[in-house]
Amino acid sequence: MRLLIATDAWHPQVNGVVRSLEHMEIAGRALGYDPVFLTHQDFRSLPMPGYPEIRLAYATKRKVAERWSDLAPTHVHIATEGTVGYATRRYCLAEGRPFTTSYHTRFPEYLAARAPVPESWSYAWLRRFHGAACATMVSTPSLERDLAARGFTNLLRWTRGVDTELFRPQASDALDHLPRPHFLFVGRLAVEKNIAAFLSLDLPGTKVIVGDGPDRARLEALAPDAAFLGTQTGPALARIYAAADVFVFPSLTDTFGIVLLEALACGLPVAAYPVTGPLDVIGGTQAGVLDRDLRTAALAALRIPRETCREEALRYTWAESARQFYANIESAHARAPSPRRSWGRRPARAVELG
Structure with missing residues (x-):
């Protein structure tokens, strides 16, 4: 598998999405996969107002097509719903290429906290975005239940991990200058x-x-x-x-x-x-x-x-997280309809994915 991961969340951002994808690259290579990335670094971009570490890419279907032959993926995963993810989705739909997605962020709630946009509108757009995928990965059972109740389909579980060698109990005076607890x-x-x-x-x-x-x-x-x-x-x-x-x-x-x-x-x-x-x-x-x-x-x-x-x-490892991630992609792509240019332009058929 040469997996293209399209993501708007990438360096210099420091967040859970970036850390998860970094570990999917490292652990994936150890499992014999070949992940490659399509990020804002592949396009012209500008800093997001108020979040300068977040780059907004001028990504288009044509620009994705220009990068495609160099990346030469056998499988596609769209990690985010931003401009990079959306342009990649458009290209895949136009070319009849199946893809998976993942749901990392509650954008409807985030947007509603900043602007008078009803959550129902945002969820309708996200439902359409992810509905074209052959599967959408979610991190927890409660999130899966919530999205299923909102009409999302073809949901698969993808847990997360932690580096237990870096993050471990140790003697530390890092906060000794501050009153306890x-x-x-x-x-x-x-x-x-x-x-x-x-x-x-x-x-x-x-x-x-x-x-x-x-x-x-x-x-x-x-x-x-x-x-x-x-x-x-x-x-x-x-x-x-x-x-x-x-x-x-x-x-x-x-x-x-x-x-x-x-x-x-x-x-x-x-x-x-x-x-x-x-x-x-x-x-x-x-x-x-x-x-x-x-x-x-x-x-x-x-x-x-x-x-x-x-x-x-200790129950959570990045190795197990990667095993789930790549197994989901293999399973979802294997059960996707045969590639054709019209694939994904009508609602994806319901499939039961393990």
């Missing part, structure tokens, strides 16, 4: 992450914020006593996780939350709302506390043994 958040500082809900909690010790984004100035003004450490990656980030006491995940809209696995792998218990992502990773385990009252969850999580969290994280 340390309640940590890691992620993009944007309105959809609901970070203000965390910063408004009456908690002892220090709230620690790792990450950057368009909402940083507002959040710093909202919580001047919180410690904002900016973007951290690699060993530096792992040391911060290991030094903290509770990982607080206030998001109501994430589809998974790789940071949850990173925290658990470092022995850090999680406090979160009982919503998609935390429900699937933390629900039914002893590695965190889910509660509609986030303060109650955060204080209760202080009592969770770190060994329990580490044991839960």
Whole structure:
């Protein structure tokens, strides 16, 4: 398999989509696959207003066609619904080439938080976008149920992993200069992450914020006593996780939350709302506390043994994630209709995919 992965999420972005695709490349090569990428770097682009790290590509069907012969894919996966993903989708439909997609981000909720756009409109567009695929991958059972109820079809499960060698329990003085206990958040500082809900909690010790984004100035003004450490990656980030006491995940809209696995792998218990992502990773385990009252969850999580969290994280590996990812692509492409130029211009037939 020479797999073309078309994605609008790529470097210099630092987020779960980029990390997942990076690991699909590394683990995929170890499994004998040959992944290649089509990203904003293959087109002219400009920075997104308010998110300069996100590049908006001038991607068109014609430009995709120009790159196709060099990439020479046998299979296609469209990871995002942006301009790169949309142009690739148009090319595949025009040429009768089957493709898979994945659903990473709740754009309807994100857009509704910023503009008066009804979620039903956005979901209708996304349903059409993914409906042309021979399968759409989702990360959790609760997300699968939610999308199925909204009319999405041909859904396959693709879990995520964590590097348990990088993210591990260790002695760390990374937060020793701050009063304890340390309640940590890691992620993009944007309105959809609901970070203000965390910063408004009456908690002892220090709230620690790792990450950057368009909402940083507002959040710093909202919580001047919180410690904002900016973007951290690699060993530096792992040391911060290991030094903290509770990982607080206030998001109501994430589809998974790789940071949850990173925290658990470092022995850090999680406090979160009982919503998609935390429900699937933390629900039914002893590695965190889910509660509609986030303060109650955060204080209760202080009592969770770190060994329990580490044991839960060891269930997730990037190798297993890659195995699912490539098996889904092989299965979906094998059962897709025979290539023809009209393929995908009418609703994709229902197929049962394992």
